[in-house]
Structures are given as structure tokens and as C-alpha cells.
Amino acid sequence: MVESATEIKKKTNLPAIPWMRDPVDINLSEPCPLDSLPFLDPRLKMALLHNSDIKDMASLFPVQVAVWHETIGPGSFDRDLCINSPTGSGKTLSYVLPIVQMLSTRVTKCLRALVVLPTRDLAVQVKEVFDYLAPAVGLSVGLAVGQSSMADDISMLIKKPELKSSIFYDPEYVRPEPTSAVDILIATPGRLMDHIDNTDGFTLEHLQFLVVDETDRLLRESYQSWLPTVLQSVYSNNRNQFPFADNIILPKFGSLKTIRSFGVDRGFKGKPHPRLVKMVLSATLTKDPSKIAQLNLHHPFLLTTVQKRDEPPKRYYLPEQLKSFKVVCKSKLKPLYLLALLESLKWEKCIVFTSSVESTHRLCTLLNFFDGLQIKFEQYSRSQPQAIRSKTLRAFRAGRIQVLICSDLISRGMDVKGVKIVINYDMPAFTKTYVHRAGRTARAGQVGSCFTLLRNDEVKKFKKLLQKAGNESCPDYCVPSESVESFRLTYNTALERLKESIESGKIQRRQGGKKEKKALEETA
Incomplete structure (x- = not known):
């Protein structure tokens, strides 16, 4: 009897998505002392050594080393990354470090990296990690999670232009547009959508890095369709100007690299900037093709804990200790x-x-x-x-x-x-x-x-x-x-x-409700 494709899949426990069947085993990367990490900016090394948590552990964890090699090392951000490793394995620093290093050479300040997380508390924690690294290389980090008013957010995220005194006398004077005051933004989906829809000067047209942390939860809950909106905001800006963007070749680090252009960087006089790089992470990363497809990944690469041949099939991994x-x-x-x-x-x-x-x-x-x-x-x-x-x-x-x-x-x-x-x-x-x-x-x-x-x-x-x-x-x-x-x-x-x-508590709520009702009646 010939086995069906479904039966074969169940027997071999292979994911439905082909690229997920051949992952990189995170455990093959040994913990690496900071002194031995290739290409690490000396300023970032000093910042890491001055942080008590990193100083105590003295070296980077396997997932951090594996991601570094696929981004700053030989991988050089050629492909989008899906990172599926156990809780507590160091996933946050694995994306913070390479992103900060890549943006450390930026010339003009634009919003170039966006990190989306499902909760305010987690977003605040991730910002703390960025805060002890980004300032070391002159980058600024913003937080948009809804814990402050929109006005406070805008004053932190957007730099309003200074108007020249000749504005009232020069008929050819062009009022400058608001610009981003941050290079990196950590946000929850709801507040991110508020800024996309309502904040003058807030734009994703220069975005180079999109991190979707706790991916399975963010894909499970639509949050006002934040993902399609973000991708459309990035992709649509330059579609007409560069209809054959897939064939654009630009030099990077002394070598030719094929990239996809998703916008025009005003700071570089019309030159297309590199493609949008996506990094998605979770300890329980979904393998549902329909959900993964929403991310529109570019030649994705899966980094995970590869299951040993003699182990029974399992989808989730608990910490070893x-x-x-x-x-x-x-x-x-x-x-x-x-x-x-x-x-x-x-x-x-x-x-x-x-x-x-x-x-x-x-x-x-x-x-x-x-x-x-x-x-x-x-x-x-x-x-x-x-x-x-x-x-x-x-x-x-x-x-x-x-x-x-x-x-x-x-x-x-x-x-x-x-x-x-x-x-x-x-x-x-x-x-x-x-x-x-x-x-x-x-x-x-x-x-x-x-x-x-x-x-x-x-x-x-x-x-x-x-x-x-x-x-x-x-x-x-x-x-x-x-x-x-x-x-x-x-x-x-x-x-x-x-x-x-x-x-x-019930009595107090009832009394509060009666007072509110009475106040509304008096107002009416």
C-alpha cells in the first residue's frame, strides 16, 4: 500500500514548510567569550562588559553566537531569520546586538529598526536591553506602548523642524518636514497603529529591520491588522520608482550583494537602501504555513534546537535545567x-x-x-x-x-x-x-x-x-x-x-455607578 503524503508527514514529523525541514542547530554554536566574537565593535564590547548581567556570564550564549554568524558574520543578513529556542536562552540580545552594530554606521537619523512585542511589560524590558547598547554608538531608542499620552510619545519620537525667520518674507521658502528623533523603536501593535494612522512625520519608509518577538502570539491576535499595515507602509513607498528592484545590485562591505529596495532614503539623495530584514522569534514558534506566510519572509533561515534521531518527536523544548x-x-x-x-x-x-x-x-x-x-x-x-x-x-x-x-x-x-x-x-x-x-x-x-x-x-x-x-x-x-x-x-x-x-467592593461599585448615573442626569 502506498502511503499518503499526510501519513509520511506524521511518521517523519516533518514541518509542512520546506525550509523548516533543514534548520541550523543552535547547539552546534559554542558559548563565545566577547573577546573572541568576530567583527564586534569595540564600543559595544565595552558596553556589554559594563553591564552586570553580561559581565557575570562572561560570554555569549549559543543562540546569540548563531544569530551573530548569520547576520554580522558569513550570513551578513542575506536571509530573514526565524529563531526558535527555549525560554531563557538569550533570544533578546541575539537580535539587539547585530541590529545595533549594523546601524552604528548610519549617517542620518531615521527610523530604521522596529521591534514589535505583544505586551507593554515585555516592550519595556526589551528597551532596557537596547538602552545599554545603542547610546554607546550614538543611536537613540524610542518606546511606544500606550503607557503615556500620544502627545508625550510624539515629542519623544518626532523632531519638529526649526522654522527660519525668513519664512514670512521669502516666497520660495519650503517648510521642512518633521523627522524621526529615534533610530530604533520598540512598540506594541496597538500604539504602533495609532502612530502610523495619526502622527505627522511618523514613517516606516526607511525601515531596514523588523523584529517580531513572541511571533506566535502576535500572529494569532490580529491587533488591528498591524502586520499588513507595516509591510504595506514599507513596501509601497518605492514600488513605482523601482519596478525591477529585485535586480538592483549595490556594494556592501566591499562585495556585491543583490538586495531588494523598499523605499528611497531621503538622506542619501534617491539611492535605494537595503531590503527590509525580518527576524521572528519565539520559544514556541508556529509551523502553520498560513500564519508564516503573513510575514512575507525572504529566503528564510530557521535556527532552532535540532531534535536528535533517537529522541521521540516533540514540538516544544523546555530549559535543560x-x-x-x-x-x-x-x-x-x-x-x-x-x-x-x-x-x-x-x-x-x-x-x-x-x-x-x-x-x-x-x-x-x-x-x-x-x-x-x-x-x-x-x-x-x-x-x-x-x-x-x-x-x-x-x-x-x-x-x-x-x-x-x-x-x-x-x-x-x-x-x-x-x-x-x-x-x-x-x-x-x-x-x-x-x-x-x-x-x-x-x-x-x-x-x-x-x-x-x-x-x-x-x-x-x-x-x-x-x-x-x-x-x-x-x-x-x-x-x-x-x-x-x-x-x-x-x-x-x-x-x-x-x-x-x-x-x-460590590457596594462601592454600585455606589460609584449610582453617582455616575446621577451626575450624567444632572448634566443632561
């Missing part, structure tokens, strides 16, 4: 099991994940109602203003908060140094979610543990979830029953206080 445990408990006593677990772990600094914003708020409020706990709990979720979240994260990093209870807002890409414990208070619904949550620990080669609280009826489902991530080993973690019982006395009191708090 991660240990997974499950804690089976009764649903009604989950808060007590959580406290008993934290006590058995010596109240070590950890992140606790819940299934929703409401669950995060309720659990944090309940735990803070337990009397006699010498530990501080704080919540972190979308319901809070950005300023509050940033303040909470700083306190957690500094050790002033021991346990951070949060929704999945912090599960993607966020780097919180020193977290050795992650706890899933609610079992994640998908393998992808588990991978990202667990990835908040065991980062950069460090050891970490992930505990998941489960009801009896969730154990089988959780086992299947882990198998998809290639994890066949998840032993039970026994929480002492006497420890659970020791919290029962204060549990009832805490529950009563939680109910009172909820009722009080």
Missing part, C-alpha cells in the same frame, strides 16, 4: 496546599500563576488575609496600571516581595533574575502555556523547578500536556499533611474576610 513536579490536592484546600508548598520550599522567591486576572486578585487578597505569615504577597495583572506593575516588578526583583501572584501577562519573555521556583496554582490549558510559564525559571543555564497543583481528575490531562513538551518525568511532590492542617485554623477567618472584601 528545569525540574517539573506535580502536587495532587483537594480543590477546596488548594490555598492551604499552596501555603504548605511554599513553607516546604523555605518561602523562597517564586512566581505563582493563576488562570485569570480575577483569580489572581482573589488569591492574592485571600493569602494576605492569613494571619501570622511573615511573607509578602503581591499581584501582577492587566487590571493594574502600568506604573503599578513596574513598581511591583522592581520590588520583586529587589527581594522586597517574596511571592508574585500573576496571570499569564508575565509568562512570555519576561526575565526576572533569581527566580528558582514557578508554581502553577491553576493547571495551564495548553502545552505552550506551560512552556512559557515554566520558562520564568531555569534561565540562562541556571537550575529551576516548576510545581503544578492538580486535582485528581486533572492528572491524566496534565501528563499528556507534558508529553507534548517532551517531558516524560514529572514526579509527585509530597506536601506534609500536618503542614496543610496547620493553616486550616486561619483559613476560615481569611475566607470570611475575603467575602467581606468582595461584598464591600
Whole structure:
């Protein structure tokens, strides 16, 4: 019997997209000391050595070395890059470093690099990485995430021209146009669209680099069709002037290189600038052809952790130093099991994940109602203003908060140094979610543990979830029953206080609604 194409694909576990079948194995690149990294600008080397995180590790990680070779090294940005490596492997610096190096020789200031991320918190974190490198070579970095007003954004992103005094007397005087005040922009899709649609002087016509970080999420959620809009803004500017752009040949680093022109750089008097280079990254990169096609990639190159022949097929990769445990408990006593677990772990600094914003708020409020706990709990979720979240994260990093209870807002890409414990208070619904949550620990080669609280009826489902991530080993973690019982006395009191708090909140909301309604009636 002749096997169908679908059966062959299932048996061999090959991706549907041909170029994904022959990836570059990131693990073949050894960690590289900064002194040995070829072509690294001395100014960037000094900036890296003055950063405590990089200084401590003394060398670049394999993914950073692999991307460097495909961009600054022999690869020389000939192809668009898709980077699929585990959480905590160093993906952010892998694109920040080559982009800053490439733009360090720019002559005029234009918006040349755009990094798009799904959340404000992650965008702020990425900007911090750019901030300790870009100024070393004279580049400026902007942030557009919606945490400030549009007016503040515009004053930071756009440089208004100075008008000459002869404007009222010279009939031939041409008013100069606003220009970009930044070379690199980190943005969330919504605020990016606001600037594309409404900000005078904001243009992507000079864009050379587009980074789509956490690609699978950004492609899954349309965010006002930001991707087609960005690509159209870049591609359409020069389509009429250069209809045969694919055949343009320009010198680069002393050699001829075929490039595609996507615009005219005003600063270079009509010369076409290099093609738009795209870099897409995720720990759980999609292999869906229809989604990948949206990116319009140019001869794409996949860098990933290549699966060994003797390993069973798997789609996701967990950090090598991660240990997974499950804690089976009764649903009604989950808060007590959580406290008993934290006590058995010596109240070590950890992140606790819940299934929703409401669950995060309720659990944090309940735990803070337990009397006699010498530990501080704080919540972190979308319901809070950005300023509050940033303040909470700083306190957690500094050790002033021991346990951070949060929704999945912090599960993607966020780097919180020193977290050795992650706890899933609610079992994640998908393998992808588990991978990202667990990835908040065991980062950069460090050891970490992930505990998941489960009801009896969730154990089988959780086992299947882990198998998809290639994890066949998840032993039970026994929480002492006497420890659970020791919290029962204060549990009832805490529950009563939680109910009172909820009722009080409902009354306040009703009163607030009545006041608002009355004010509207009086205004009418």
C-alpha cells in the first residue's frame, strides 16, 4: 500500500514548510567569550562588559553566537531569520546586538529598526536591553506602548523642524518636514497603529529591520491588522520608482550583494537602501504555513534546537535545567496546599500563576488575609496600571516581595533574575502555556523547578500536556499533611474576610455607578 503524503508527514514529523525541514542547530554554536566574537565593535564590547548581567556570564550564549554568524558574520543578513529556542536562552540580545552594530554606521537619523512585542511589560524590558547598547554608538531608542499620552510619545519620537525667520518674507521658502528623533523603536501593535494612522512625520519608509518577538502570539491576535499595515507602509513607498528592484545590485562591505529596495532614503539623495530584514522569534514558534506566510519572509533561515534521531518527536523544548513536579490536592484546600508548598520550599522567591486576572486578585487578597505569615504577597495583572506593575516588578526583583501572584501577562519573555521556583496554582490549558510559564525559571543555564497543583481528575490531562513538551518525568511532590492542617485554623477567618472584601467592593461599585448615573442626569 502506498502511503499518503499526510501519513509520511506524521511518521517523519516533518514541518509542512520546506525550509523548516533543514534548520541550523543552535547547539552546534559554542558559548563565545566577547573577546573572541568576530567583527564586534569595540564600543559595544565595552558596553556589554559594563553591564552586570553580561559581565557575570562572561560570554555569549549559543543562540546569540548563531544569530551573530548569520547576520554580522558569513550570513551578513542575506536571509530573514526565524529563531526558535527555549525560554531563557538569550533570544533578546541575539537580535539587539547585530541590529545595533549594523546601524552604528548610519549617517542620518531615521527610523530604521522596529521591534514589535505583544505586551507593554515585555516592550519595556526589551528597551532596557537596547538602552545599554545603542547610546554607546550614538543611536537613540524610542518606546511606544500606550503607557503615556500620544502627545508625550510624539515629542519623544518626532523632531519638529526649526522654522527660519525668513519664512514670512521669502516666497520660495519650503517648510521642512518633521523627522524621526529615534533610530530604533520598540512598540506594541496597538500604539504602533495609532502612530502610523495619526502622527505627522511618523514613517516606516526607511525601515531596514523588523523584529517580531513572541511571533506566535502576535500572529494569532490580529491587533488591528498591524502586520499588513507595516509591510504595506514599507513596501509601497518605492514600488513605482523601482519596478525591477529585485535586480538592483549595490556594494556592501566591499562585495556585491543583490538586495531588494523598499523605499528611497531621503538622506542619501534617491539611492535605494537595503531590503527590509525580518527576524521572528519565539520559544514556541508556529509551523502553520498560513500564519508564516503573513510575514512575507525572504529566503528564510530557521535556527532552532535540532531534535536528535533517537529522541521521540516533540514540538516544544523546555530549559535543560528545569525540574517539573506535580502536587495532587483537594480543590477546596488548594490555598492551604499552596501555603504548605511554599513553607516546604523555605518561602523562597517564586512566581505563582493563576488562570485569570480575577483569580489572581482573589488569591492574592485571600493569602494576605492569613494571619501570622511573615511573607509578602503581591499581584501582577492587566487590571493594574502600568506604573503599578513596574513598581511591583522592581520590588520583586529587589527581594522586597517574596511571592508574585500573576496571570499569564508575565509568562512570555519576561526575565526576572533569581527566580528558582514557578508554581502553577491553576493547571495551564495548553502545552505552550506551560512552556512559557515554566520558562520564568531555569534561565540562562541556571537550575529551576516548576510545581503544578492538580486535582485528581486533572492528572491524566496534565501528563499528556507534558508529553507534548517532551517531558516524560514529572514526579509527585509530597506536601506534609500536618503542614496543610496547620493553616486550616486561619483559613476560615481569611475566607470570611475575603467575602467581606468582595461584598464591600460590590457596594462601592454600585455606589460609584449610582453617582455616575446621577451626575450624567444632572448634566443632561
